[in-house]
Amino acid sequence: MADYVQLRFNLAVAPAGEATASVSNSCSEFRIVTQREGVTVPANGGTGRGSTAAGVINEQLVITLKSGIKAADFLSMLREIILTDDAEMDFTGTFDPGLVSDDNPEFSGTAVLLNVEIGGTVGGLRGQTITCPITEAGIAVSTTP
């Protein structure tokens, strides 16, 4: 059976160096983005054609969250993280809820939290989408539970 539709996922987050805790019930989007910068290669006399080569790797963690403002809510943790010196948070997650396996790899890493918003529009959900660059260590992928 195909599984194209993103439904439940597991995502756990914590200030860097601490044990992660699940925030799945606060999140509606979990995405890992890997990008390469394009390096322009000028045309040469032989071909007369310019080209683009793959440059440095940039990775990002994207989360859309809804959250209350109580002490135990995800937003309180994010506020705590962004006010630390490095504003780094550890995360680990799978894109399906089952056990970690070849078909359900676990992605983990450390992300830099650059923006946290509190509140929302009257009548709307409190929450936001945050895009966090991954630190130099990059994303680790595990297929063993």
Add this chain to the structure above:
Amino acid sequence: MNVRSIREALAEALDAEGYRFYDTIPASAQLPCASVLWPETIEYHQDAADGSMITLTVTVAVAVTDFAKAQKDIDAAISWPGFGSQLEALDSAAWDQVVVTSASNIRTMAEPKALAADFNVNVYAP
């Protein structure tokens, strides 16, 4: 998310607020009363843990034995704070939050002889 638990928790809470609870308002209802109808919509997959948003209608009816009093009662119910704010203050393990988005369909009923109003409610449930 368990619809039955949500409806039962709402019924229990409304009963505690002094409203006789019915699944649907019968002809011989004891007034004042409230009914929680079946959800109009249930939006699943609101978060990664399968949270849901349930949209439903809560109908409140007050007796019209004294029409002036009935008008005051229904005016009080649809005011804010009023019945809507009472609903939003309800706490239960069955939901995370109750939000009353509007009141509508304020009307007279023949059986039971009552004034009634519908409260349109979003229930956010884990």
